[in-house]
Amino acid sequence: MCGITGWVSFERDLTKETDVLESMTQAMAARGPDGAGIWCDRHAALGHRRLAIIDLAGGAQPMTATTPEGTVALSYSGEVYNFVELRGELRRRGHRFRTSSDTEVVLSAYLEWGASFVDRLTGMYAFAVWDGRTDQLLLVRDRLGIKPLYYHPTDDGILFGSEPKALLAHPAVSRTVDLDGIREIVLGVKTPGAAVWQGMRELLPGHLLTVGRAGVRDHTYWRLRAQPHTDDRATTCARVRELLRDAVREQLVADVPRCVLVSGGLDSSAIAGFASGEPTERGARLRSFSVDFVGHSEHFVPDAYNINPDAPYVRALAGHLRTDHTDLVLDPAAAADPDVRRACVTARDLPVGRGDLDHSLYLLFQAIKGHSTVALSGEGADEMFGGYWWFHDRGVSEAAGFPWLTAALGTVRQDRPYLPDDLRAALDIPEFAAQRYRDAVAETPVLDGESPGQRRARELLHLHLTRSLGGMLDRKDRLSMAVGLEVRVPFCDHRIAEYAFNIPWATHVFDGREKSVLREAARPVVPEAIRARTKSPYPMTHDPRYLRALQDQARDILAAPGHDVFTLVDASAARRAVETAPESAPHRGRHRLVLEKLLDLHVWLELYRPKLLTG
Secondary structure, X not given: OOEEEEEEEOOOOHHHOHHHHHHXXXXXXXXXEOEEEEEEOXXXXXXXXXXXXXXXXXXXXOEEEEEOOEEEEEEEEEEEOOHHHHHHHHHHOOOXXXXXXXXXXXXXXXXXXXXXXXXXXXXXXXXXXXXXXXXXXXXXXXXXXXXXXXXXXXXXXXXXEOOHHHHHOOOOOOOEEOHHHHHHHHHOOXXXXXOXXXXXXXXXXXXXXXXXXXXXXXXXXXXXXXOOOOOOHHHHHHHHHHHHHHHHHHHOOOOOOEEEXXXXXXXXXXXXXXXXXXXXXXXXXXXXXXXXXXXXXXXXXXXXXXXXXXXHHHHHHHHHHOOEEEEEEEOHHHHOOHHHHHHHHHHHOOOOOOOHXXXXXXXXXXXXXXXXXXXXXXXXXXXXXXXXXXXHOHHHHOOOOOXXXXXHHOOOOOOOOOOOHHHHHHHOHHHHHHHHHHHHHHOOOOOOOOOHHHHHHHHHHHHHHHHHHHHHHHHHHHHHHOOOOEEEOHHHOHHHHHHHHOOOHHHHOOOOOOOHHHHHHOOOOOOHHHHOOOOOOOOOOOOHHHHHHHHHHHHHHHOOOOOHHHHOOOHHHHHHHHHOOHHHOOXXXXXXXXXXXXXXXXHHHHHHOOEEOOO
16 A cells, blocks of 8 residues: 655755655655655655555565666555566566565566556556656556545656645645635535646546656556447346456455455445455454444434435344454544544545545544454445436436536535635636536547437446546545555456446346346345345434534634635534524535535644635
8 A cells, every 4th residue: 555755856966855755755654654765866756655565574665676777766555466467477577576565566567568567457556666767757546546646747857646745745835725726625526637736736547647857748548448348138247246256356465454344235245245255364254344323223314315224234244244243333422523524634635525424434444443454345336337326317317417416416506505705706616517527528438329328328427437436536545544544446446347337228227226237246145135225325424413513613613703714614604504403404404514614624724724816
């Protein structure tokens, strides 16, 4: 896993700038609690924080290889799951290995094949290679963007890091957020490449960046493509089962304790089911974890999309698979703890959280870290197999807007009730959202002759894979790495994405339900009660005590009306949210949205002191 950072400058001697590199590396200490290292040459400096997963003794970084023409150095984050096969091929080509780490395999693969070696990698990764033979930097990000990587071009080179905080630690990077950055925060849809902080970018999934004296060049090495699907229904389901079983098997490889995250839903249950058939450490039972809230069943109010609580299904799965199961049951006070909110905002570098959904996930990861270092999770299945309810609601799915936002607000028009009038006008979020949506739809690959219905299905899947999934993966990565836990996502294997994207929509819903193909593929390993269950969202507390705690914290902020947060949040809207009785406010209503955003923005402004360009 780990965190990487670095600096390339063609006009200065970076061996004299090690203190700056140390600061950039230290900024990501949480991503790598097991070790740190830096490497400096005249024009390139690499930093690394390590979370040891494979070859605990031999995988220290940055890792270098000495050649007659110069040194090649690597700072690497993530996991390449097919490293054993690659190492075998490289050995046959004459390479010798000092360690059993996948890091050394990545370095040797670059030496053997150059930048084209990325086509051979399977996994989640972000890394930097400095090639002293050519004085060129290579930055690479995995195909679906599971691991993050940010960069900031400079007049004579580039800065980069796994998280913005690493770049913000450099004295040349300004903590400025302009109107487009504020729009990204407010809209809540992760635009590929956008990093919010002015001058900073996020490397796109499936892209590599080369940096040399002639400048910076961006290259796409992978993207989703529209291809004919010729498999019949039975073959399709069998193929998905095979792909998912293989992905789970690959992603269980680790030299540290592993576990699975379960919710009682189809996606996580399928992961757990396939994982339970694989060997564990010393024959021990597979560990599983779930999260719930105190009194959730008592306070649970069913609606059209939240029909039943998770707990009974979690118990059924754990009993069926005989996992060594732990329920983390949270009190609303823990989810509302200001220290937890501060930790989540710090982890994400931005006020883009989802309230108790983020806080409970952070607390779950924190608890798991006491038992395991690697966890498998079910992110990606809904995006790939059409699992969300709005895929199947024509009123939402055919509307010209991001369907998850339309579903949340009940309208295609994107407006935010907490914005002050002058900022609302300057941001024009409805037009920003509409343009971002048009840009996303225009990117969708299609086949000649496809029906309008199939084309729209492709657009919806592509929207979710390129605009929704990125936010989910970013949330997972930041909150897990903040406590030194590696979370792997088997559904985000690029081979599954490629296959699922091209399954005809009629096959995706062949039994009249969401995720028909995945439901059938999981039949051998998932109990029937869970296979038959209607999708339920990630649990959020319905307890009015949570909203009451938010109101109490917001009162303190309202007592300081001159605070910068009120350039971003309308004080009267915040005051109305504070005065609303918790028992009468919907658990996902407007008042809760205003309070969550007020509190997140307040923490962010206090921690980061950004310069806001709101004019």
